[in-house]
Amino acid sequence: MAVIRNTKQRQAIREVFEAAGRPLSAAETVGLARRKQKALGTATVYRAINALVEDGWLVPVELPAEPARYEVAGLRHHHHFYCRSCRKVYDIEGCPSDFISFTPTGFELEAHEVILYGRCDKCTHAA
Amino acid sequence: MAVIRNTKQRQAIREVFEAAGRPLSAAETVGLARRKQKALGTATVYRAINALVEDGWLVPVELPAEPARYEVAGLRHHHHFYCRSCRKVYDIEGCPSDFISFTPTGFELEAHEVILYGRCDKCTHAA
DNA sequence: GTCGTTGCAAAGCGTTTGCAGCCTA
DNA sequence: TAGGCTGCAAACGCTTTGCAACGAC
Numbered sequence: 001m002a003v004i005r006n007t008k009q010r011q012a013i014r015e016v017f018e019a020a021g022r023p024l025s026a027a028e029t030v031g032l033a034r035r036k037q038k039a040l041g042t043a044t045v046y047r048a049i050n051a052l053v054e055d056g057w058l059v060p061v062e063l064p065a066e067p068a069r070y071e072v073a074g075l076r077h078h079h080h081f082y083c084r085s086c087r088k089v090y091d092i093e094g095c096p097s098d099f100i101s102f103t104p105t106g107f108e109l110e111a112h113e114v115i116l117y118g119r120c121d122k123c124t125h126a127a
Numbered sequence: 128m129a130v131i132r133n134t135k136q137r138q139a140i141r142e143v144f145e146a147a148g149r150p151l152s153a154a155e156t157v158g159l160a161r162r163k164q165k166a167l168g169t170a171t172v173y174r175a176i177n178a179l180v181e182d183g184w185l186v187p188v189e190l191p192a193e194p195a196r197y198e199v200a201g202l203r204h205h206h207h208f209y210c211r212s213c214r215k216v217y218d219i220e221g222c223p224s225d226f227i228s229f230t231p232t233g234f235e236l237e238a239h240e241v242i243l244y245g246r247c248d249k250c251t252h253a254a
Numbered sequence: 255g256t257c258g259t260t261g262c263a264a265a266g267c268g269t270t271t272g273c274a275g276c277c278t279a
Numbered sequence: 280t281a282g283g284c285t286g287c288a289a290a291c292g293c294t295t296t297g298c299a300a301c302g303a304c
Binding site: 060062063064065066068079081084090092093094095096097098099101102103104105106107108109110111112113114115116117118119120121124125 | 187189190191192193195206208211217219220221222223224225226228229230231232233234235236237238239240241242243244245246247248251252
């Protein structure tokens with residue numbers, strides 16, 4: 001059984017996600033983690049993220065036509081808001097639910113995804 | 128101003144979308160269109176699709192972690208169902224609406240996307 | 255010392271682009 | 280005949296992988 005080692009690189013990556021409070025892409029993670037840990041290859045970040053997802057510590061947040069983002073696991077059921085201006089993704093509380101009534105007959109519903117698009121508060125006020 | 132020419136290749140591609148009744152990826156389009164038009168490069172399909180999107184004849188259907196799909200324009204507001212078994216995408220009628228109440232204060236909502244995941248009728252009955 | 259981890263560079267995958275030749279209007 | 284269109288191959292951006300060196304336990 002694989003033992004998971006606690007390296008400086010992975011430490012920095014975990015800290016970045018804990019501090020973020022929103023989903024981060026691999027590229028964002030590289031940028032933020034390099035502030036803490038100068039020597040950090042992109043392949044290392046990708047491997048660390050994948051390992052953390054396997055461990056269940058991170059959860060992938062996939063948006064259409066966007067590179068995958070990740071956020072710490074354990075959050076309540078929620079969805080995401082994509083700011084078209086700064087391209088950041090924010091968590092939003094709640095869920096419109098009742099998707100079963102929209103499922104065509106004969107189809108089996110297992111999960112759903114809701115994504116809102118627009119401008120975040122920062123970008124709205126900046127304009 | 129660019130004049131759009133009516134080639135065998137583009138004719139075949141248009142026919143494929145008209146017959147599909149569901150969103151098709153570029154790869155699916157290549158496969159289906161080659162049945163009508165043997166000589167057909169993948170770059171040609173990508174260029175034709177992009178041109179048809181510019182013309183407003185096709186609309187992109189983007190799903191998380193999936194290559195872009197496209198469907199003929201002019202359909203009523205609707206969303207999509209992704210079959211995890213056959214990986215096909217189906218249109219679904221209706222919309223749960225009322226996403227404004229889930230939009231955080233200060234944020235500006237411009238659009239929304241709803242995606243249902245599960246198994247289509249064919250795959251449910253095949254199992 | 256073991257063996258998981260790192261960084262680099264190369265490979266992968268889906269998509270786009272450069273270019274010479276082709277063919278529609 | 281002009282210039283949009285095609286096919287090939289090379290380039291692209293993002294992600295994964297091979298490999299030798301490194302370092303946590």
